[in-house]
Amino acid sequence: MKAKPQTPNPGHRPASDRLVDAATELFYQHGYRAIGVDEIAARSGVTKTTLYRYFESKDDLAAACLTRLALEDLDQLMAIAQQHPDDPVAQIRAIVSSAAVKVTQPGYRGWLLSNLEAEISDQDHPIRRVARLYKTRLRDHLVETARQAGFGAPASLADGLLLLIEGVGASWHSLGAVGPAAKLALSCELLMQGHRTVAHAA
Template sequence: MAGGDRTPAGQRVWDTARELFYREGVRSCGVAEIAERSGVGKPSIYRNFGSKDELAVAYLREKAVSPKEILADARAAFPDDGRAQLRHVLAQVATAITDPGHRGCPLANAVVEFPDRAHPVREAAEELKREYLDLFTELVSSLPVEHPENLAYLIQMLVEGAHITGQIFSPDWSAASLVDAADRLVDSYLRK
């Protein structure tokens, strides 16, 4: 159900589920817990969202910033500089990694939680991740590099790794290393 179409009870469920899903994981939060914490009965949850899976997919779609918006923002900030556009996007990721309360990428977290590739939550997370890979492919395709698809895939791997190492070691170190590693990677793919 679209955000503007939710009942007040549906909005309470939405706010509660978003917080719990990100902080504790989608699988660990049952409908009973969401109902208890939001003060909304289970029937109302199902009326507003259909199922927990539909609620989780809506959560992932809301957490994923539109790649089209990201690209438009980067191009507006640096209209004639593809390399600066890429750095701009990576700097936004780096900033997110250092935000207090950051618990990693919600899409990657969902992929780990749902190993069955046919599960609707996993399918939604993978679809959204592919959109980000397409974003990086488009960004690096404007650069004078060899094998832009390969380079984009490697940059996506760096992004995923930075989210994880930020959780394990240091968010600041991971954020700074992401931008530096991507610069070095792009340099290694420049046409000679």
């Protein structure tokens, strides 16, 4: 058995990765508008000149942060589908469970993508574009999974699940993990039960 690899020295990682790491952490802790490129460069251990060599602006860097997170989430959706290839209901439950677990993790501060999106009013801003693309793909995946599971009105179910999952992050800021977030799994089960009734009545 191979020995457990040591955590690589952050200084040995490519500068672009260190910038995305640092920006993601700072944006998550303090928000988008409160953080400037000076702080990001200092946290990542690179100069501002290097930062602008990789990213034209803070907007582009933020989009890179969210794109990486979105791709990780989409990869997780594919992994869940592979774990439950013949059970779309189990796939939906696993997606909900993953969201519910994140709320209880130390340092949780909501859904970064939605947190940053809420700070931006310009619909054509890079942050908004990444958010729109990711949420569209997530919704499409939920619609198709609900359809495969035989639920009535699968698009409506997908929308309801998205509202509940995203609502967890929004409610956490004021009510914490013991508020509505604690009932995410139950709320989603009740929603699915209602759509089973719709399917049986059709």
